Amino acid sequence: MAPLVSVEKLTYSYPEGREDSSPTVRNVSFQLDAGEVVLLLGESGCGKSTVLRALNGLVPHFYGGTFAGRVRVAEMDTRSSRPRDLARVVGLVFQDPESQSVMTTVEREIAFGLENAGTPVASIGRLVEESLVALGLSHLRRATLSTLSGGELQKVALAAVLATQPQLLLLDEPTSQLDPVGAEELLSALRRLSEDTGTTIVLAEHRVDRCLHMAGRVLFMDSGDLVLDTTPSAFASWASTMHPEFLPPVTRLFAPGHRLPLTVRDARLAMNDGTERFAEPQWRNPDPVSDSNPASSTHYASHRANDSSADRGTLSVRRLSVGYPPDPPLLDDIDLELHTGRIVALLGENGCGKSTLICHFNGLRQPMAGSVAINGRLVSTMSVAEAARSCAILGQNPTDYFVHETLSRELDYSLEMHTQPGPARQYLREAIIHDLELSELLDRNPRDLSGGERTRAALALLACAHPPFLVLDEPTRGLDPTAKSALADLLARWAETGMGILVVTHDIEFAARCAHRVILLGDGGILADGPVEQVLDGSLFFSTQINRLLRHALPGVLRAEQVIIRDRETESAA
Amino acid sequence: MRGQRHIQSHRLSFRAGMAARRPAVVTAYTMFLVTAALVITNPLFLVCILCACLLTLASDGRLRAAAAYVRVAIYAGITVLIINPLFSSGGIHPLLAAQLGPFHLRITWEGIAFGAGQALHLITLILAFATLTLILDQDYQLAMLSRLSARSALVVSLATRLLPVLSRDAARISDAQRSRGAELDRGRWRDRAIARGPLLAGLLTQSLERGTDVAASMESRGYGLPGRTTWRRRLRWKTTDIAVAALAGGGFICLIVGGVSRNLGFAYFPVIANPMETFTTPSSIALLAFVFVPAVWSLTWRR
Numbered sequence: 001m002a003p004l005v006s007v008e009k010l011t012y013s014y015p016e017g018r019e020d021s022s023p024t025v026r027n028v029s030f031q032l033d034a035g036e037v038v039l040l041l042g043e044s045g046c047g048k049s050t051v052l053r054a055l056n057g058l059v060p061h062f063y064g065g066t067f068a069g070r071v072r073v074a075e076m077d078t079r080s081s082r083p084r085d086l087a088r089v090v091g092l093v094f095q096d097p098e099s100q101s102v103m104t105t106v107e108r109e110i111a112f113g114l115e116n117a118g119t120p121v122a123s124i125g126r127l128v129e130e131s132l133v134a135l136g137l138s139h140l141r142r143a144t145l146s147t148l149s150g151g152e153l154q155k156v157a158l159a160a161v162l163a164t165q166p167q168l169l170l171l172d173e174p175t176s177q178l179d180p181v182g183a184e185e186l187l188s189a190l191r192r193l194s195e196d197t198g199t200t201i202v203l204a205e206h207r208v209d210r211c212l213h214m215a216g217r218v219l220f221m222d223s224g225d226l227v228l229d230t231t232p233s234a235f236a237s238w239a240s241t242m243h244p245e246f247l248p249p250v251t252r253l254f255a256p257g258h259r260l261p262l263t264v265r266d267a268r269l270a271m272n273d274g275t276e277r278f279a280e281p282q283w284r285n286p287d288p289v290s291d292s293n294p295a296s297s298t299h300y301a302s303h304r305a306n307d308s309s310a311d312r313g314t315l316s317v318r319r320l321s322v323g324y325p326p327d328p329p330l331l332d333d334i335d336l337e338l339h340t341g342r343i344v345a346l347l348g349e350n351g352c353g354k355s356t357l358i359c360h361f362n363g364l365r366q367p368m369a370g371s372v373a374i375n376g377r378l379v380s381t382m383s384v385a386e387a388a389r390s391c392a393i394l395g396q397n398p399t400d401y402f403v404h405e406t407l408s409r410e411l412d413y414s415l416e417m418h419t420q421p422g423p424a425r426q427y428l429r430e431a432i433i434h435d436l437e438l439s440e441l442l443d444r445n446p447r448d449l450s451g452g453e454r455t456r457a458a459l460a461l462l463a464c465a466h467p468p469f470l471v472l473d474e475p476t477r478g479l480d481p482t483a484k485s486a487l488a489d490l491l492a493r494w495a496e497t498g499m500g501i502l503v504v505t506h507d508i509e510f511a512a513r514c515a516h517r518v519i520l521l522g523d524g525g526i527l528a529d530g531p532v533e534q535v536l537d538g539s540l541f542f543s544t545q546i547n548r549l550l551r552h553a554l555p556g557v558l559r560a561e562q563v564i565i566r567d568r569e570t571e572s573a574a
Numbered sequence: 575m576r577g578q579r580h581i582q583s584h585r586l587s588f589r590a591g592m593a594a595r596r597p598a599v600v601t602a603y604t605m606f607l608v609t610a611a612l613v614i615t616n617p618l619f620l621v622c623i624l625c626a627c628l629l630t631l632a633s634d635g636r637l638r639a640a641a642a643y644v645r646v647a648i649y650a651g652i653t654v655l656i657i658n659p660l661f662s663s664g665g666i667h668p669l670l671a672a673q674l675g676p677f678h679l680r681i682t683w684e685g686i687a688f689g690a691g692q693a694l695h696l697i698t699l700i701l702a703f704a705t706l707t708l709i710l711d712q713d714y715q716l717a718m719l720s721r722l723s724a725r726s727a728l729v730v731s732l733a734t735r736l737l738p739v740l741s742r743d744a745a746r747i748s749d750a751q752r753s754r755g756a757e758l759d760r761g762r763w764r765d766r767a768i769a770r771g772p773l774l775a776g777l778l779t780q781s782l783e784r785g786t787d788v789a790a791s792m793e794s795r796g797y798g799l800p801g802r803t804t805w806r807r808r809l810r811w812k813t814t815d816i817a818v819a820a821l822a823g824g825g826f827i828c829l830i831v832g833g834v835s836r837n838l839g840f841a842y843f844p845v846i847a848n849p850m851e852t853f854t855t856p857s858s859i860a861l862l863a864f865v866f867v868p869a870v871w872s873l874t875w876r877r
Contacts (some may be wrong), residue, residue: 062789101791111805118799362753385758562696
């Protein structure tokens with residue numbers, strides 16, 4: 001039987017001026033059979049999205065550029081079949097769900113692909129309904145898309161593609177904005193779909209811990225080359241020495257060289273298999289952030305240290321109610337305090353009001369009741385720009401912060417707003433460029449940067465104001481493990497200089513790595529607020545893999561770096 | 575998956591007023607308002623059409639959304655009001671005559687009235703188009719036009735969505751800039767305009783990128799394939815729908831009759847005509863009824 005997908009020696013370059021004109025994908029070949037679930041991994045910019053676009057024909061039909069090799073899907077050659085023709089068999093969910101919505105309401109968005117395919121009207125209603133139910137969107141069926149949260153929009157995008165029942169489903173980071181429960185449910189639904197209907201799924205993801213176990217195959221790309229095409233177990237062995245950052249935390253816990261567990265369940269079985277191969281786990285370092293990279297020596301850190309305005313302070317939220325009148329509040333009667341020098345992670349279900357809440361910290365939204373004060377001064381008495389000097393907010397889309405042609409010009413624009421001309425401004429500029437590793441990017445258009453670079457660039461613009469508080473909304477969205485790790489280190493360094501940081505995230509592993517404290521929102525209020533090891537320990541979903549594995553042996557443990565599990569076999573062999 | 579949850583009403587797509595009627599009915603009435611605003615020049619009629627547009631927008635709570643259109647209309651109207659009298663020198667009641675180098679400047683009362691009339695016409699026309707854009711269901715527009723031509727539908731659909739999407743993007747970018755510390759709301763209008771200048775480039779780039787992304791999404795979801803079907807929740811024709819459609823139809827007939835009998839025009843030169851002259855004819859009164867009855871009635875409609 002012919003494979004569903006056949007990619008032969010695919011080499012592709014985007015047209016000059018769009019991106020780097022060197023090939024984005026080089027000499028890539030692979031085949032996929034019906035029912036396979038394939039995980040496509042690699043760092044940001046390695047060509048994953050381009051491969052997905054090539055599989056549905058957008059490359060080269062829509063983007064142009066130089067295309068060599070051949071891609072065949074369901075016996076259709078993508079060079080001669082247009083994406084709209086391939087749409088009958090291929091469904092693609094883009095990285096940014098916001099930019100792919102066409103209609104105005106949820107159910108019409110889901111019906112759009114079915115209408116295009118000429119599905120009989122009588123069937124469309126049924127298929128729309130099934131997709132809504134499958135993704136838990138029934139309550140949003142008549143909601144307008146512009147009012148949905150990022151996670152909800154991501155589910156709608158997926159529902160819209162699932163409804164068309166494609167033979168090949170291409171997903172570009174489908175869980176990047178979903179809460180842990182939503183992500184788990186989505187991936188389970190995908191696995192069921194593949195098993196039940198034989199749908200082939202290609203999943204490009206950075207959250208390996210969520211999906212490595214469900215894949216039957218892993219493709220790993222590096223700088224446009226396909227460097228590995230193997231099983232998840234073989235990938236784990238390879239990555240444990242080559243790219244450990246791409247492994248789930250529970251896999252990193254075990255020494256390389258043997259068959260590595262991919263899930264918490266596998267790890268538990270490995271530890272309890274009766275052979276006593278592994279010694280009892282022991283604490284390596286119980287402090288969640290103390291083993292981050294050292295902070296004190298950075299330029300920006302010393303600049304902040306010399307600045308008296310970056311002194312200790314408090315952001316107080318008193319009896320705050322937030323929402324959209326005349327509806328009842330999304331969050332009601334919230335009391336919390338943020339302190340400088342600490343990193344706080346704000347967690348909660350999609351659509352629970354996290355992003356709405358933080359908009360009140362610099363006055364972007366007015367509270368329904370209650371108040372927010374920074375160092376005793378009410379935010380409601382300041383302009384947003386003024387409040388932003390005390391509490392800078394990095395929204396979900398860093399691109400919104402860029403209004404100039406080059407990053408260098410952006411930095412100057414920010415510095416002009418916040419500092420007087422002179423050597424101090426120049427020193428701050430250099431310090432920020434050095435600390436955020438931007439020197440290579442200064443002459444580039446910030447919109448053309450990769451996800452991680454864009455986040456760093458936007459953070460640099462906010463850093464110019466020397467805010468005592470910094471709030472980041474989903475900063476890890478679209479970041480590869482390396483960029484995520486760099487961001488965690490950066491935040492730890494800045495916290496040590498006295499900055500108070502609040503990170504809104506669905507990435508529990510990231511929260512466990514960099515936060516001192518966790519606030520869990522839900523049911524219109526605060527469900528839990530306390531030290532990271534206390535809130536995340538024992539939680540059902542809002543917890544790390546390591547905690548789920550070792551919570552009974554080592555209560556409070558969250559990260560692989562905190563634990564040592566000795567492999568007796570390896571030790572004795574050595 | 576998780577069960578039913580409460581959804582806040584601001585997120586629902588339910589519409590009120592004129593927008594709560596069947597899309598075909600809304601199309602008929604708003605198209606009637608646009609056509610009337612195009613062909614009528616009598617200022618009293620224009621004021622009536624303007625009021626009907628504002629009532630229709632108010633019926634769906636869209637006055638705030640129309641604020642951007644109103645601003646554009648007022649600026650354009652003021653520009654016409656200032657410039658027109660300088661070039662329309664007809665009329666028999668001169669107000670000012672002067673020789674400016676090679677140019678002979680002659681401003682008349684009739685010229686000023688003509689400028690005011692043209693400004694009113696322009697404002698009414700912009701507001702009528704705003705009513706069409708804001709009240710008519712955009713998904714319906716896309717479905718309707720795609721039956722005629724997929725490519726035209728794509729262009730019209732993207733164009734009609736442009737303003738709401740641009741205004742959302744502009745709000746987001748402005749918020750991001752404020753969060754960065756940019757003072758966008760301080761000082762006089764000139765200072766604000768200068769402060770907002772850099773945002774324009776970001777907004778334009780973003781809207782171009784968004785347009786490309788939406789087009790890519792439509793292409794990869796099969797838009798343009800032959801045999802497209804259109805699905806929407808089944809809505810019954812109600813007596814009200816039939817009545818409004820009939821009123822809009824009657825309005826179109828009146829426009830044709832008025833056009834043939836030259837009742838809809840207005841003369842500013844050589845002397846300003848009496849606007850009441852054609853305003854009180856039976857066909858004009860009927861036209862006013864067709865303009866106003868649906869607009870006033872729509873204030874009572876809730877879905």
